[in-house]
Amino acid sequence: MLDTLLLLALPASGKSELRRYLDTLSEAELAELHLRPSVQLDDYPYVHLMRRISAELTALGVDPVFFASSGEGWLEPRDWGALIHLLNEDFEALTNPGPPGGAVGLLDRLDRARRAVGAPAPFAAMPAPVRKAVCAAIEDEVAEEQVMIDQTHQTVVIEFARGGPDGAELPLAAPHGYGYSLAQLSEAILESAAILYVWVDPAESRKRNRDRAKPGPDGDASILHHGVPESVMRDEYGTDDIEWLMEHSDRPGTVTVSAHGRVFHLPIVRFDNRVDRTSFLRAASTEWDEGRLAELRAALTADFARLAQLSTEVAGG
Numbered sequence: 001m002l003d004t005l006l007l008l009a010l011p012a013s014g015k016s017e018l019r020r021y022l023d024t025l026s027e028a029e030l031a032e033l034h035l036r037p038s039v040q041l042d043d044y045p046y047v048h049l050m051r052r053i054s055a056e057l058t059a060l061g062v063d064p065v066f067f068a069s070s071g072e073g074w075l076e077p078r079d080w081g082a083l084i085h086l087l088n089e090d091f092e093a094l095t096n097p098g099p100p101g102g103a104v105g106l107l108d109r110l111d112r113a114r115r116a117v118g119a120p121a122p123f124a125a126m127p128a129p130v131r132k133a134v135c136a137a138i139e140d141e142v143a144e145e146q147v148m149i150d151q152t153h154q155t156v157v158i159e160f161a162r163g164g165p166d167g168a169e170l171p172l173a174a175p176h177g178y179g180y181s182l183a184q185l186s187e188a189i190l191e192s193a194a195i196l197y198v199w200v201d202p203a204e205s206r207k208r209n210r211d212r213a214k215p216g217p218d219g220d221a222s223i224l225h226h227g228v229p230e231s232v233m234r235d236e237y238g239t240d241d242i243e244w245l246m247e248h249s250d251r252p253g254t255v256t257v258s259a260h261g262r263v264f265h266l267p268i269v270r271f272d273n274r275v276d277r278t279s280f281l282r283a284a285s286t287e288w289d290e291g292r293l294a295e296l297r298a299a300l301t302a303d304f305a306r307l308a309q310l311s312t313e314v315a316g317g
Contacts, residue, residue: 049106
């Protein structure tokens with residue numbers, strides 16, 4: 001069985017749709033895919049909150065921390081890595097939960113994640129009235145639910161998207177791309193992770209991003225219907241480096257990651273979604289076409305079988 005599944009792809013490629021599909025499967029059906037019932041982690045909710053925080057700071061007449069406006073990319077590119085450190089904390093909390101922190105705790109976590117990648121910690125020295133106003137504005141959106149897992153009976157699914165500027169040369173320079181972000185993952189994640197990469201090229205990713213987006217707060221907060229600004233799609237996701245990483249790994253069927261003074265070989269399989277197999281999953285499950293479900297199931301069965309085989313080979317040395 002797969003312990004930790006990294007579900008990676010460009011935006012709107014089908015990651016969240018596949019997560020939704022996996023949530024509908026029985027324990028026996030998941031076992032056929034070498035999965036257990038899942039706990040799912042995703043860095044997009046943090047991006048949404050970081051945009052909210054930046055907007056609130058701007059409204060207060062204070063320089064924004066993360067984004068200059070809703071249509072622009074990061075002010076501090078190392079926040080790609082900071083997001084990974086937030087996921088590392090989420091992963092750790094699955095077996096060692098800390099006290100709920102609300103919005104105040106979130107700002108402290110954002111400072112820690114920034115420090116972990118060598119970037120300025122914005123909130124520690126922020127005037128107390130400004131911090132208080134920001135916390136009040138986002139409190140209702142900060143998740144407080146904590147989930148503990150039994151690692152022998154559950155698979156942790158971690159979703160994130162990375163890329164680089166349109167036309168950028170490979171390998172992508174840090175902090176862009178998967179090479180940088182994978183190396184920021186904790187040792188515990190890297191020891192147990194395998195990658196299912198949902199394969200869509202950047203042009204198709206941009207098209208599907210436009211197709212899925214629902215305007216307004218409901219869309220912005222949704223993993224299925226948020227829209228990434230077009231300029232960000234080109235400047236941050238215009239190049240996909242996963243194939244380069246696969247081709248330059250020193251072990252076939254893996255991505256090589258050097259981190260924590262060690263070398264990790266993460267098994268990887270690409271689920272070919274260049275011809276769209278997943279967008280229909282955004283509809284209500286009662287509307288899913290049985291023929292398309294059967295085709296999807298067959299493709300996933302083959303890909304997960306290959307991923308499980310690669311994971312066994314890597315574990316065996």
